[in-house]
Structure formats: structure tokens, C-alpha cells
Amino acid sequence: MQESESIARAAQWLRSARRVVVFTGAGVSADSGIPTFRDADGFWTRYPVDEFATWRGLEGALARQPARLAEFLHAVLRPVAMAQPNAAHRAIAALEQHANVTVITQNVDRLHQEAGSTAVHEVHGSLFDVVDRRGQVLDTLSRAAILRIAEDLQRARHRRPIRPRVALALRPWAGIGPDGLYRPGIVLFGDAMAEPAWTDALAIACRCDCLLQVGTSATVMPAAMLPREAKGAGAKLITIDPQGGSGDIWLRGTAADVLPQLLRAAFES
Ligand code: OAD
Numbered sequence: 001m002q003e004s005e006s007i008a009r010a011a012q013w014l015r016s017a018r019r020v021v022v023f024t025g026a027g028v029s030a031d032s033g034i035p036t037f038r039d040a041d042g043f044w045t046r047y048p049v050d051e052f053a054t055w056r057g058l059e060g061a062l063a064r065q066p067a068r069l070a071e072f073l074h075a076v077l078r079p080v081a082m083a084q085p086n087a088a089h090r091a092i093a094a095l096e097q098h099a100n101v102t103v104i105t106q107n108v109d110r111l112h113q114e115a116g117s118t119a120v121h122e123v124h125g126s127l128f129d130v131v132d133r134r135g136q137v138l139d140t141l142s143r144a145a146i147l148r149i150a151e152d153l154q155r156a157r158h159r160r161p162i163r164p165r166v167a168l169a170l171r172p173w174a175g176i177g178p179d180g181l182y183r184p185g186i187v188l189f190g191d192a193m194a195e196p197a198w199t200d201a202l203a204i205a206c207r208c209d210c211l212l213q214v215g216t217s218a219t220v221m222p223a224a225m226l227p228r229e230a231k232g233a234g235a236k237l238i239t240i241d242p243q244g245g246s247g248d249i250w251l252r253g254t255a256a257d258v259l260p261q262l263l264r265a266a267f268e269s
Pocket of ligand 1: 024025026027028030031036037038039042053106107124187188189214215216217218219220240241242243244253254255256
């Protein structure tokens with residue numbers, strides 16, 4: 001199918017859908033300056049998953065390689081702290097003017113909400129929330145507070161003794177308080193999904209007519225089940241990604257380029 005034909009068909013599906021789900025991953029925030037996980041410059045190509053994407057791995061990193069842990073967390077936190085929604089987030093928010101839209105995101109950067117999306121399910125939690133052992137939210141940090149942590153980590157990794165300085169830098173976000181352990185409200189490998197976001201997301205995906213999969217490799221379970229479940233329940237599946245796509249239609253390109261184009265084709269013609 002020609003690219004213009006694909007856009008026209010996807011636009012037609014979007015126009016006629018009663019319920020739309022937009023399922024997003026790191027690629028939707030790439031144009032906001034946040035690296036993805038598995039692209040050439042992605043986090044997991046620079047930092048091994050077993051050391052940096054599990055709580056046990058992170059505890060080990062603090063004990064054995066605090067400077068590298070501080071480098072990793074600075075690399076993650078600074079871009080998120082500096083990020084602003086891009087044209088893709090804004091187009092997804094604008095879609096609400098035309099359809100019943102639910103955003104289901106694996107991202108923890110809060111950019112969909114900042115762009116104006118009102119129904120957002122963060123199935124991997126939020127980097128801004130600080131939670132206790134049971135997952136209860138104790139505090140929600142601002143982008144400025146996250147930037148301060150990133151900068152404190154950057155300083156800590158160059159001054160000895162490194163480990164206590166890194167622990168101190170992390171104190172607003174992770175540590176041991178009067179009521180026990182507290183940590184960021186994000187889902188790492190081996191964790192249960194964020195609730196009630198996940199249960200709601202699964203139910204909503206199974207009831208939608210059209211699912212837009214944007215900027216995700218859709219390799220991490222169980223989140224990657226959502227497009228398959230939606231399709232199995234009869235939804236049209238449109239993928240937007242520069243590298244590869246699955247589903248009924250693949251719109252090849254960056255989210256910030258393709259989504260505004262798709263909205264124009266669907267609702268301005
Ligand atoms: P990945 O890094 O696995 O995939 C990013 C996808 O975005 C790839 O398919 C890229 O081709 C695409 N991409 C890159 N730039 C883009 C752009 N400008 N516009 C659109 N697409 C673009 O990231 P995720 O699929 O989000 O979970 O990863 C899923 C989960 O793996 C994350 O939530 C995180 C990670 O480990 C946990 O840590 C549990």
C-alpha cells in the first residue's frame with residue numbers, strides 16, 4: 001500500500017471509531033529529548049538490564065558501583081526533568097476533541113498529561129511518585145525536584161566517599177524513612193504492573209475499535225499483550241514507528257511527524 005493510501009485508510013478508521021486507544025512507549029517522547037530503551041542510543045544498550053532495571057540490581061549497583069549508578073540515574077532523570085510535550089503528545093491530546101480516547105502508556109514521564117490528555121493509564125507507574133512498600137503514594141515530586149536530584153547525583157559521583165553522597169542525593173526519591181522503605185513509583189522487571197492502571201487498561205483495550213500503537217517495540221510483557229488483545233477482540237491496529245510495525249497498517253515515521261498528519265487527514269478533510 002502507498003504511504004498516502006495507508007494514511008487515508010488509517011484516518012478513515014480513526015474517524016469512524018467510537019472508542020480509540022493510544023498505546024505509547026518511549027518513542028513518543030524521543031522528540032522531547034528522552035532516549036528510548038532499545039534503539040542504538042537507548043538506555044539498555046548502554047546499561048545492562050539486570051543491573052539497572054531491577055530493584056535488586058540497583059541495590060547491588062549502589063553497593064558495588066555507586067559512581068556508575070549515579071551516572072545511569074543522571075542519564076535517566078535529567079532528560080525527563082527537562083522534557084516538554086512534543087507534537088505527538090499534543091496531537092494525541094487533540095484527538096480528544098474528535099473521539100473517545102484513552103491513552104495507555106508505558107512511559108513514566110507524565111508528558112501525556114502535560115500535553116492535555118485527560119484519560120491516561122500509566123501501566124509502568126510514574127517517575128514522579130514516591131511510594132511506600134505497599135505502593136501507596138507518599139509524595140509527588142515536581143520536574144524541578146527531579147532535576148535537583150539529577151544534579152546532586154552528578155556532583156556526588158565525582159566526590160569521595162561516593163556511596164553515601166549518592167544515597168543522600170537520592171533521599172527525596174528513595175531511601176529509608178520513619179515508616180520504612182520508600183522508592184519511586186515505577187515498575188521495573190519482576191514487579192507487578194501498576195494498579196489499577198493495568199487492570200483498567202486491559203479492559204479498555206478489549207473494548208476499543210481502533211488502537212494506535214505509537215513508539216514502542218512492544219516487546220515487554222505484559223504490556224505488549226494490549227495490542228494483541230485489542231486486535232483479538234476486533235479492533236483495527238495502526239502502528240506508528242520509524243523502524244518497524246505490526247498490525248493492520250504501519251505508518252512509518254516519527255510520532256511527532258506522523259500523528260499531526262494523521263489527525264489532519266482524519267478530521268480536516
Ligand atoms: P523501546 O526502546 O523498546 O522501543 C522504542 C520504540 O520507539 C522502537 O520501536 C523505536 O523504533 C521507536 N522510536 C524511536 N524513535 C521514535 C520516534 N521519534 N517516534 C516514534 N517511534 C520512535 O521502548 P518501549 O517499547 O517503550 O519498561 O519499552 C518498553 C518498556 O521496556 C519500557 O516501558 C521499560 C523498558 O524496559 C520497564 O522498565 C519495565
